[in-house]
Amino acid sequence: MKRYLQLIAGYMVVIGMTSCQKDANMPQKLAVSYLMIYNGGANYFGASSMVLVNNQFYGSRSYNDNGAGLVGAFNFSRYSRIDTGLYRIAFTDTAQAPENAKKVTESLFDLQDDRHYTIYLLDSLGFYGSMYTKDDVDKDPVNAKIRLINLSPDAGAVYCKIDTMSVGGIEDISYRQVSGYSPVRPDTKPGIRIMYRDKNTGMEQQLVRKSFVLEAGKCYTMILRGYKSPADGNVNKTINLSTITNF
């Protein structure tokens, strides 16, 4: 009887111990989001802002920086994996003196599973804010896909042409607005032009012209940034177009 009881107890101990191995041996897909952060605040030319995620330091961004360095005419995306969920994401006034840094803007963002997001810092003469884009899109093996986000406070509503052809879907994009992705023909040297209509004359005017390779199957976000007329006259804050190759 005693031996019988010892055997039963032994089995139960083994069962108890093995039951504690939790999920380690059970393959399960982890919920994860992909996050890129871009500083579109022209005030940060020559300076940088700390990005705080849930009040924790996440990285620094200077003007026109997406984490992969200065975007320039174009640069590649830099997504970081991050758990899904609700986050408070803030930008600070300085990264040079972290102990004295103050948040200039903070917002809540709900990051969902298997989604790519870009969060942008915006600045209109010191009125800071942030916004996000959902970046996922089905690739088109034949065409490139482009979209436009307007972060220029004084540009007004703009639209896009490639050489002389209007790009459908990228039209009437005002400050803080983003277009959907539009398919365009691949080209090694397209004349990508951001246009507007003069309010007084109604005439079409070109705001910015840039050229970068549009490859089939790739997806691009063009960012209109800076001021048509920088208040401090700093030419480095003048309106310009940067492009991130998302995928």
Next chain:
Amino acid sequence: MQFASIFNCRMLAVLIVFFAACKKDKVSGVDAAILQPVVEKLSRAYVQAGEKVTVYGRNLSQGSLQTEVTINGRVAEIVGITSDSIEVRVPSKVSTGQVLVTVSLGDRFKSGYGPSIEVKPTPHIKNFWPLYAYGGDEVILRVENFSRDNAENRIVLNGEPLAITGGNGSDTILVRLPAGAVTGVLRWNSYSGPVQEMDSAFRVRQASYPVATVGEWLRVDPAFSLMDTLVRGYPQLAGSNYDIYAPIYNTALGYINEASRTYTIFLPADEAYYRNGIYLNKFIENIKGKPYAYHGPLAAAILPDVQLSIGDIHGGDEYNTLYSEQLVYYPLGDPTHVLKMQVSEVGGEKYVNFLGIWGETNPPVKILREHTVGNARIIETDGDMGIIYF
């Protein structure tokens, strides 16, 4: 049997420990410790930057946990907090948007949105015209962000409210200075917003000043700040050639800084220069660039030995000035060659210009008003007369 019973009890205890250990991490003491903050209402429907507003709700302050408040994403300074209310100061450069209260511990947080609050832009006086005035005068303020309803706007000078006599609130407001106004700082607010102020004083002229010389008058009357700069600053502004100009300049000073002399001096008010975009810096640059063009007019402005009133002078009158060929080329110049000031009248207004042996200055400048200083009299003109050289 007793051993078996004891053994079973030990085994049971071990099993309880094992099973209890299997409850994993799901229950987090920290998460449970943060209560959901709830914003129920705000003390104000609209505010301006710098004002205070109180957020009412529940779980807004939770012991040692950190509470932060944003308005449309902009962090607001907390000036007072209890568990059911937070008083915050509306930050600058914030626009209308939702209030959000976040309570956090480390990287864990819970947030509660409140209603949207309207943030009215901060009123601002950009500039005004004229740049100085008498008590009782009307002044045009060029403004932005004031209420279009002037009853909502308040503008004071030295604490005394100014009567708003016109304007539209969007870019222009007209105010009338109180009769006894003196130089001071303009302050303003709209609605019940925080008081703003200009970083420089608004200069109010007085009908008379307790001074003995014209030179002293120029120092205290804000309408003659440029002439004061010329009179007091000329030696330095004239640079290395000052010795050449000194005889004429010092002759003029012999009147301007002398209390016992009887004379009349015609001097342009600042406003005429300002209208042409000549402010202090530009005026100084002009003197430095052409110092020879400034000592002569100072002497020519003086009519020696007469204390004229505007009522005494009439169209067609001519008066000898202090500026003569002898003064310029002393002792060689002809003492009878004297620059004259001639008076004309058009439409009831009186004008003066210089008449010399080589011609006359044009156009004549308008006479505005007069000021008495001892035995001297300043005739204020609406412009610089120029000079006819010998």
